[in-house]
Amino acid sequence: MIVAPVWLVKARDVGVDAAYLDAPARGQLRTSKNALHGPARGYSKAAVMQSARSAGRALQDEARRSALLSSPAMRTLRATRYVTPLREGGSLPAIVEAEDDGLYVLKFRAAGHGVKALIAELLCGELARVAGLNVPELVQLDVDAALGRNEPDPEIRDLLRASTGLNLGLDYLPGSLSFDPAVGPSPSSGEASAIVWWDAWITNVDRTAKNPNLLWWHHRLWLIDHGSALYFHHAWADAGRQVGSPFEAIVQHVVLPWADDVPGAGDRLARLLTPAAVRDVLEQVPDDWLAGEPGFASPAEHREAYARHLQQRLARREVFEQEAARARASLV
Numbered sequence: 384m385i386v387a388p389v390w391l392v393k394a395r396d397v398g399v400d401a402a403y404l405d406a407p408a409r410g411q412l413r414t415s416k417n418a419l420h421g422p423a424r425g426y427s428k429a430a431v432m433q434s435a436r437s438a439g440r441a442l443q444d445e446a447r448r449s450a451l452l453s454s455p456a457m458r459t460l461r462a463t464r465y466v467t468p469l470r471e472g473g474s475l476p477a478i479v480e481a482e483d484d485g486l487y488v489l490k491f492r493a494a495g496h497g498v499k500a501l502i503a504e505l506l507c508g509e510l511a512r513v514a515g516l517n518v519p520e521l522v523q524l525d526v527d528a529a530l531g532r533n534e535p536d537p538e539i540r541d542l543l544r545a546s547t548g549l550n551l552g553l554d555y556l557p558g559s560l561s562f563d564p565a566v567g568p569s570p571s572s573g574e575a576s577a578i579v580w581w582d583a584w585i586t587n588v589d590r591t592a593k594n595p596n597l598l599w600w601h602h603r604l605w606l607i608d609h610g611s612a613l614y615f616h617h618a619w620a621d622a623g624r625q626v627g628s629p630f631e632a633i634v635q636h637v638v639l640p641w642a643d644d645v646p647g648a649g650d651r652l653a654r655l656l657t658p659a660a661v662r663d664v665l666e667q668v669p670d671d672w673l674a675g676e677p678g679f680a681s682p683a684e685h686r687e688a689y690a691r692h693l694q695q696r697l698a699r700r701e702v703f704e705q706e707a708a709r710a711r712a713s714l715v
């Protein structure tokens with residue numbers, strides 16, 4: 384355990400993978416988000432950081448175990464300040480500050496594919512965490528009409544106004560670098576195979592060399608931007624036909640050249656994606672995002688359709704695993 388009085392330290396500042404921390408462990412480390420306050424009297428900065436690092440490692444082992452068994456409840460925070468738009472994103476995401484003083488990448492419900500993109504971000508992000516992949520912490524961000532009222536860009540003002548209510552936020556990873564296959568470093572075979580398997584299961588077309596949506600940060604690869612995944616949810620009437628889709632788009636995947644054991648990764652990840660884990664994550668999708676979908680009488684029915692589709696696709700994973708192996712063979 385980290386002993387007070389130390390500075391207030393965030394998980395990532397001590398080299399702990401926050402994705403693996405359960406709620407109490409994250410609480411211990413979070414104290415005041417993004418804040419490294421001045422040194423406590425009598426402690427040097429180096430000594431405090433060293434102590435925090437060893438405490439972090441011990442916590443990490445424990446937290447990995449519990450995180451693999453449960454997906455901690457997502458926090459809901461009020462967005463307090465619009466900081467700046469992230470111009471490189473097609474959906475006009477923005478960096479905002481929230482009531483905990485942390486910075487988040489805000490994905491707006493009124494952008495692009497609307498609320499379905501947020502459902503995909505939340506479901507895929509939290510399920511990836513269950514499967515042991517690195518994803519920045521996701522939070523629900525409450526946007527009120529006053530946020531960005533003074534923003535000079537009318538497009539951004541309109542987007543903010545239309546997105547009043549619950550939106551999705553990703554913990555902002557300061558200093559992260561986009562993965563570049565030509566520059567490296569290269570992912571390990573195990574990591575690449577897991578990421579390829581992941582994107583084939585969730586039918587994610589957005590992990591190409593042009594648009595990798597993988598960030599290097601603190602010597603790890605972090606998955607972002609799942610808004611275009613779960614293609615089937617844009618046409619529920621046809622979703623059944625997509626359950627066993629081989630997902631040929633996998634040939635474009637940015638880490639496919641390193642992914643030499645996709646079925647092996649499937650064995651590891653599929654074991655963690657139990658029906659109960661999938662339902663737990665679905666429970667975290669706000670009713671408000673799920674209500675009103677034609678063909679479903681209630682958010683609960685809508686959730687059930689996601690659970691059924693994902694489980695059925697998992698049961699037929701050989702189809703997309705074989706396609707990934709075939710696509711890789713055509714490349715290397």
Ligand SMILES: Nc1ncnc2c1ncn2[C@@H]1O[C@H](COP(=O)(O)OP(=O)(O)OP(=O)(O)O)[C@@H](O)[C@H]1O
Binds near residue numbers: 471472473559589
């Ligand atoms: N959590 C994060 N920490 C740091 N940078 C981030 C984070 N999330 C996104 N970014 C940066 O912002 C860019 C845009 O984000 P993202 O890809 O999620 O938006 P998008 O609108 O869905 O993008 P597109 O559809 O163009 O790929 C990313 O490519 C990355 O450079």
Ligand SMILES: [Mg+2]
Binds near residue numbers: 472594596608
């Ligand atoms: Mg992107």
